[in-house]
Amino acid sequence: MFAMNWGAFDLNLLIVFDAVMQERSVTRAGSRIGLSQPAMSHALNRLRHMLKDELFVRTPEGMVPTPRAEMLAQPLRNALSEMQLAFEPATFAPATSDRSFALAVNNYAAVVLAPPLVAAVSAAAPAVRLDLRPSGTLDVLERLDRGDLDLTLGNMESSGERFAMAPLLEDQFVMVMRRGHPASRGKPSAAAFAALPHLEISSSREDTGFIDRWLGEFGLERRVTLRAPYFPPRRSLSNPIWSRLSPAGSLRSSCATIRCSSASRHMIRRAYKRSWCGTAGWTAILPIAGCATSSCRS
Structure with missing residues (x-):
């Protein structure tokens, strides 16, 4: 252990540390905070000398943090976020804000929630920019902790006290199949449902999804006989394939007898972040027509 001389410590070095920690590149970190590469290297050397640790090791994959840097990363990120909030206005003014919000979304959120979200944000905050990222390829909670994401939309488990969580809507499970499919003649049991050939929409092979769990x-x-990273648009299907799904060009949906909790869609964000968009327009999501409410229970 050593005594830190806080009177001589340059707090700007913490911004340099945080940028390198998030970017894992001195060049990209410098571009992010407006410093040249020589200035970044000089700042890192000063920080290494003061903390008596290498902090980052250069590798072909980028700047890899040492155990000491890993230990410091989250407390410093939290401290910097709190300092930023302390100097920001207490209220968020959507009409004049030009912030960029990074959102992690799954396929469902991208298809169902994104259109009304974009419309609501465009109306209330015309200068705000939305950066939608596929949640299946990200460690969402870690990215929220690091400040790379502002919020995420999707099916969420308990996220702990460090995150704020708000329900957006509840939707129902339905089965979608071609017209005339044998399963459309009755309501399948859970075992029969599992035995059917399935199309799995997942942007990550590691994420099996709440249905599988x-x-x-x-x-x-x-x-699962077919896995795809996203929902294919209708026009991407060839006419012969689409015509086999339904003479009218539409899919048939059927409510299964599987008893389950209805899928709850949530918004989750860092608990200490105050500047985030409201939920106007997000609740205008209608249940799937023709699906009996008894197919799932809340």
């Missing part, structure tokens, strides 16, 4: 509680596993 729920089926696993009953010792069941889906038979």
